[in-house]
Amino acid sequence: MTKITETSLAAAMTAISGAELEAAGAGDPLDLTFEEMGFDSLARQELMGRVERTHGIRFPADLVFSDTSTPRELLAAADEQEDATA
Structure with missing residues (x-):
């Protein structure tokens, strides 16, 4: 398992739907909800797949799809x- 950082998560999000992130406008995109950023369930699923493949981290479905x-x-x-497996 490799540590996920704000930068790596933001890069994965931009790769999936950079237009939505730019359109979100003001504020830190990491504090916006996925819905506010325009991430539909398919985009969220793709993001989670990238994070899992890259970092070995699986998130609970209720967190991802809320x-x-x-x-x-x-x-x-x-x-x-990461703390639990260290």
Whole structure:
């Protein structure tokens, strides 16, 4: 398992739907909900697949597919997983 960082998560998000991230406008995109960024369920599934392949981290479905979850919450969940396996 490799550590996931804000930069690597943001890069994966941009690769999937960079237009939505740019259109989101003000604020830190990691604090916006996936819904606010325009990530539909397919984009979220693709993001989770990239994170799992790259970092070996699996997220609970309720976190990934909740309309109120944010990328920052995913980072916190990843940190918890990494701490548990360390």
